[in-house]
Amino acid sequence: MAYCGLDFGTSNSTLGHIGASGQPELVTLEEDHRTIPSVLFFGFEDDGLYFGRAAVSEYVSGADGRLMRSLKSVLGTPLFSDRTRVKARQLGFGEIIGSFVGELRRRAEQALGVDLTQVVLGRPVHFVDDDAEADRAAQDQLEAAVRAQGFDEIAFQFEPIAAALDYERQVNAEKLALIVDLGGGTSDFSLVRVAPERRGLADRSGDILATAGVHIGGTDFDRLLAMARIMPELGLGTRTRDGKRHLPVAPYVELSTWHRINRLYDAKALRDLRSTAREAARPELVETMVMLVEERLAHRLIGAVEEAKIALSSAEEVEFDFGVRDRHIAVTITVAELGAAIADSVRRLEATVGEVLRRAGVDGGAVDSLILTGGSTLVPAVANRLRALFPEAELVRTDVLGSVGLGLTLEAERVFGAPSGVR
Numbered sequence: 473m474a475y476c477g478l479d480f481g482t483s484n485s486t487l488g489h490i491g492a493s494g495q496p497e498l499v500t501l502e503e504d505h506r507t508i509p510s511v512l513f514f515g516f517e518d519d520g521l522y523f524g525r526a527a528v529s530e531y532v533s534g535a536d537g538r539l540m541r542s543l544k545s546v547l548g549t550p551l552f553s554d555r556t557r558v559k560a561r562q563l564g565f566g567e568i569i570g571s572f573v574g575e576l577r578r579r580a581e582q583a584l585g586v587d588l589t590q591v592v593l594g595r596p597v598h599f600v601d602d603d604a605e606a607d608r609a610a611q612d613q614l615e616a617a618v619r620a621q622g623f624d625e626i627a628f629q630f631e632p633i634a635a636a637l638d639y640e641r642q643v644n645a646e647k648l649a650l651i652v653d654l655g656g657g658t659s660d661f662s663l664v665r666v667a668p669e670r671r672g673l674a675d676r677s678g679d680i681l682a683t684a685g686v687h688i689g690g691t692d693f694d695r696l697l698a699m700a701r702i703m704p705e706l707g708l709g710t711r712t713r714d715g716k717r718h719l720p721v722a723p724y725v726e727l728s729t730w731h732r733i734n735r736l737y738d739a740k741a742l743r744d745l746r747s748t749a750r751e752a753a754r755p756e757l758v759e760t761m762v763m764l765v766e767e768r769l770a771h772r773l774i775g776a777v778e779e780a781k782i783a784l785s786s787a788e789e790v791e792f793d794f795g796v797r798d799r800h801i802a803v804t805i806t807v808a809e810l811g812a813a814i815a816d817s818v819r820r821l822e823a824t825v826g827e828v829l830r831r832a833g834v835d836g837g838a839v840d841s842l843i844l845t846g847g848s849t850l851v852p853a854v855a856n857r858l859r860a861l862f863p864e865a866e867l868v869r870t871d872v873l874g875s876v877g878l879g880l881t882l883e884a885e886r887v888f889g890a891p892s893g894v895r
Contacts, residue, residue: 473589473590476488476591477879477884478877479594479876480594481594481876486874486876488881490881509524510544512527513526513530513540517536531771542691545730548613549606551731551732552564552609573618577622590887593880594877596655597660597685598686601687630660634878637878638875639651639841639868639875640670641671647665648840649663649840650663650825652842654690654844660684661684664681666841683828684831689846690848691729695774696814696817697810699725699728701809702773703728706758706801708721711752726741727774737765767797773794777792781851785851789806790805807853815853836862841868847873
């Protein structure tokens with residue numbers, strides 16, 4: 473028996489343990505990577521099940537199958553009760569999430585040579601915004617999926633608190649830290665008191681001055697960028713041939729949303745798209761969308777949008793070019809256009825920061841450290857706004873993909889201790 477910390481993320485996942493040095497370490501889960509994309513691919517040709525980068529590689533190679541991504545986003549939503557067809561099987565999302573977690577456990581056990589039966593799982597402050605019942609259901613659904621994979625003892629810790637535990641290892645004086653954890657599906661903010669003398673205390677509840685979260689993350693930025701810059705190339709915003717109405721928006725939203733794309737592969741949805749193309753004032757645009765769905769290229773398209781978003785963290789503009797049969801979706805995307813696309817989301821993030829400060833009864837000037845974790849903190853519009861809100865605070869960029877997993881491992885050490893001398 474041994475314990476671990478597991479960060480099951482919307483986009484990437486990690487699993488940590490206490491190493492021989494007595495410090496938390498992330499287990500290498502895929503080739504030489506400590507992170508693994510939270511992606512599965514069900515291969516129809518060989519009946520294989522692929523995970524992480526291997527899943528993406530199979531999909532990109534054109535192998536026939538079903539790609540599943542952003543699974544964490546369905547927790548606590550009506551989508552969780554849906555079943556998805558994989559050849560002759562109908563699988564629930566709990567089973568699919570369980571398959572992914574079970575594979576992480578298997579790989580970690582093989583690497584460490586121990587049986588992992590105890591785990592601290594990370595969770596966002598809110599799986600679902602403004603719905604306490606749905607939020608509880610989301611945690612219960614995740615716990616059930618993980619328990620089914622052989623974890624007997626399960627505890628939870630908020631992901632931003634886990635990031636604070638990781639950061640606290642390097643401080644030499646008491647600080648008031650705002651933890652900004654912007655993940656693939658959620659954004660959490662926590663105002664936490666950290667100090668070297670408080671490390672390892674069992675009860676840190678008094679050090680958590682305030683928390684707040686909002687269901688906005690990197691996959692939302694992908695969706696908004698796709699809607700703003702790519703979907704118009706497929707007919708979004710154009711009218712019917714008679715000029716009386718705009719084309720329906722719903723298919724474009726589904727095409728832009730990772731966990732809803734599979735709905736477009738339904739035979740009825742494809743018939744409706746073909747009907748829309750016949751009615752459209754610019755049928756060639758919608759015909760390209762029909763081709764995308766017929767070729768099952770929708771996930772790959774949004775993957776290319778995500779790559780463009782990431783590239784805009786270090787470039788002023790990117791050239792987007794995506795081929796569909798003999799056609800190309802080609803546009804230039806700028807940092808300013810990305811910023812405009814996600815402006816409302818950034819304002820919601822700022823409002824959530826303000827709510828954290830209000831709940832704690834402090835102003836921004838009291839914050840000593842601004843700790844950024846999660847890949848979405850690299851998006852210029854987000855990073856620049858956060859920096860402007862706290863110009864005097866020390867800016868701390870953690871391991872954006874690994875700090876939560878390390879903090880969960882520290883929490884697992886506190887909760888479970890070292891069983892039978894195994895660390």
